[in-house]
Amino acid sequence: MASWIPLWLHKLGSPPTFYRFAGALQPWAMALALLLGAIGLYGGLVLAPADYQQADAYRIIFIHVPSAWMSMFIYAVMGVASFVALVWRIKLAEVVAMESAPIGAAFTFITLVTGSLWGKPMWGTWWTWDARLTSELVLLFLFLGVIGLYHAFEDRRQGARAAAFLAIIGIINVPIVHFSVNWWNTLHQGSTVNVFGQSKISADMLWPLLTMTLATKFYYLASLFSRARTDLLALEGGKDWVRKIAEDEASR
């Protein structure tokens, strides 16, 4: 292990320490996510005025846009964790990368469905082959590919390393897909959709949006912690610290 990594970070990488650390933080992250989510949704659904062009349909953006940002953010986290997992072979990085994938897939799925629910009244179509939409769809397939590859292996850690490799290939692929679909749109003169219009977003709409973005970030943290804890229990099944947890929970 490289010497520049501070000792506390090194310690945090050990499964039992991380298990306790994540267990202590998880309820707080979830509480913050729920609180910020409640504030953001109240601001977005009740306080913010209706848009003069899109009326009330625009209120879908308070979940659509944060989900879209999360789908990319989680893919980036998964890519970085995959890189760390492959280069330094840290078990915790493998866990973080593999447990991020289902959450990322969930957010990508939400983005796609809420996007088409927004698009139908606004552009009159559920789906259009725009670069942004297509990239998001490709992102969903990448997440599903990572999850599928991870579960195809008998050995969990080997599966995690193979899937981490796929995640890194995918990170190179997304910009290429975006570029190629953009090029394809100019060729076919397809329906280019201006998602945000020309109007600048007003402050009444901006603060709920940003609050929701923060809420989804904390939700990701909470979900990741709870998934990583479960995964560590499954991975370290034979170790003493896990045995103790199993016995403690049975006696309760």
Next chain:
Amino acid sequence: MNALQQFLAMGGYAAYVWPAYALFFAVLLADTLAPRLRRRRVLAELRARLARQSARQERKPLSTPASP
């Protein structure tokens, strides 16, 4: 009451807005519950394995004639 109805109507876009929000919460709820269920299963399996192991260890001394 009228204000609530107006809020729920979403200016005529209720059929798009509310399913979007319902899906958002349904997917995230499933995502929250999945690790909890898995955790329970993992620990139950582990306890079963430990029980089998300790049962085997108790049986071993019995097979030797010296044990009571």
Next chain:
Amino acid sequence: MMNRPSLASACAAMLRRDLTLAWRRRGDIAMPVLYALIVTMLFPFALGPEDTLLQRIAGGVVLVTVLLAMLLALDAMFASDIEDGSLEQLVLAPQPLALMLGMKILAHWLATALPLIVIAPLMAAMLHLPGVVIPVLLLALVLATPLLSLLGAVLVALTAGTRRSGMLLALMLLPLCVPAVIFAAGAVAAAQQGLPWLAPVAWLAAALVLAVVLAPLACAAALRIALDA
């Protein structure tokens, strides 16, 4: 290890071995070709025989059919070598693994993609693609099929340690092959409309050069991950 053979002769031996093995299973080579012909034949029945409609979709249909036919054969790229353990020997061999895998990919491309390229004009003619476009279609195929073989090889190597699952391979390959399909079909469509088609072909060629350099290395790394227990 006495008298280590030179790198070039090792490459030639690998290529010869794989091509000989492929030739012994000639029936397997014919399968993707037959599949592509059958799929192409179904399109006129499904869409109706109007020339203009078939002409419009011909380029895309041929490309997607060739892609699917290659996907069908991709699964078998390393399968027999994993079964008889020769792939693990290759990993331990003194020759650079990436280069040897590159030869295997080349052999696989020669055995599966080349026959498909040869019958591509026939498929295009079945859909009434204008004759002047066929050279562009062939050029696009010559550039796009090795790209798919190289990308597919990386993914096949990643799944080497698992029980074979063709659906997973398709799921993983789909996002990667979208740009290749777009540019290849774009070149054909541009040629059909009388527009300049050099730009998409150049993009394909650039991607191919990049893949030729990087994919064997990635394939070797993936194989090391998937085989190490």
